[in-house]
Amino acid sequence: MDESDLNDAFQARIDAEEKIEPGDWMPARYRQQLIRQISQHAHSEIIGMQPEGNWITRAPTLNRKCILLAKVQDEGGHGLYLYSSAETLGISRDEMVAALHTGAAKYASIFNYPTLTWADVGAIGWLVDGAAIVNQVSLQRTSYGPYARAMVRICKEESFHQRQGYHIMMVLAAGSVEQKQMAQDAVNRFWWPSLMMFGPHDADSAHSAQNMVWKIKRQTNDELRQKFVDQTVQQAEAIGLTLPDPDLKWNEARGRYDFGEIDWDEFQRSMTGGGPCSRQRLAHHREAHAEGEWVREASQAWAKKQKQRKEAVS
Ligand code: BYC
Numbered sequence: 001m002d003e004s005d006l007n008d009a010f011q012a013r014i015d016a017e018e019k020i021e022p023g024d025w026m027p028a029r030y031r032q033q034l035i036r037q038i039s040q041h042a043h044s045e046i047i048g049m050q051p052e053g054n055w056i057t058r059a060p061t062l063n064r065k066c067i068l069l070a071k072v073q074d075e076g077g078h079g080l081y082l083y084s085s086a087e088t089l090g091i092s093r094d095e096m097v098a099a100l101h102t103g104a105a106k107y108a109s110i111f112n113y114p115t116l117t118w119a120d121v122g123a124i125g126w127l128v129d130g131a132a133i134v135n136q137v138s139l140q141r142t143s144y145g146p147y148a149r150a151m152v153r154i155c156k157e158e159s160f161h162q163r164q165g166y167h168i169m170m171v172l173a174a175g176s177v178e179q180k181q182m183a184q185d186a187v188n189r190f191w192w193p194s195l196m197m198f199g200p201h202d203a204d205s206a207h208s209a210q211n212m213v214w215k216i217k218r219q220t221n222d223e224l225r226q227k228f229v230d231q232t233v234q235q236a237e238a239i240g241l242t243l244p245d246p247d248l249k250w251n252e253a254r255g256r257y258d259f260g261e262i263d264w265d266e267f268q269r270s271m272t273g274g275g276p277c278s279r280q281r282l283a284h285h286r287e288a289h290a291e292g293e294w295v296r297e298a299s300q301a302w303a304k305k306q307k308q309r310k311e312a313v314s
Pocket of ligand 1: 047124198207
């Protein structure tokens, strides 16, 4: 088979909803796009541990602290599934981490915002995990098997994350005047960055068109963003919080909510290292990675020794 036949056969498998597995033939560009998206997704999970991790020692009750600890650990686990999934495409974890550190690989811009109050932990769970689930439910049907299977597990955990965040906001919104204000302030700061999580408008999205054909993406950035807005408006109303968008209103004809324009300059800034905490997030990751060097060395030495023992016995 020449390259063109291979491409046709590959697309036919995608069109028939077959999953592509690690040993299968795939176009080089398909492999590269998956490595880009999965590794950036993994980096987002790992960097995303920082803003919430910041509140573990300051959670208001032991119960809240235990829940937050579990959630942040889950995010670490999501990063690991995703790095493993990307490794099946022929890239090493070291290469992915190096790309994060040089800025060659991005991570979700939302994690460049600070968590100023306890309500921010609620807003992240409700809005950020809420936005992530909308995207990730769709990615459960992505065409690459190891990525799709990682998403199934991740979505189950994200649902719990979203509920814990919404519960924090529900309690604060029903609390004292100060608590309700704190919850509203968190929504005011996290609403627009949450909408940015879905990426640029479809017309400006560099990767969407081809990746929809390859079914790496199953729904476009704008479709997913609209879905998130539609489900979140009623959740906000139910707990008496206001989404900070004067243009947000029900459109009877479309059967969807209309909403205002995102500040795309802010999105660009935050995505390219100019967010309020961008430097801090990467510096912290670099430091933690360097501190963990001895652990990686020790585990590799142990694995090597085990292998030598096995070889000696056989
Ligand atoms: N932030 O052509 P486009 C979580 C980049 S974490 C930064 O539309 P694509 C959680 C994009 O990468 C869950 N960069 O791209 C963790 C591309 O740049 P490059 C995170 C963004 O890939 C802890 C360029 O803009 N979820 O749940 O087709 C605590 C052009 O965009 C962003 C995922 O990662 C952004 N918001 O679509 C709590 C989902 N948006 O690579 C919660 C997996 C766009 O050319 N990823 N860019 O340099 C995806 O679904 C897709 O990659 C995206 C973007 C929808 C994000």
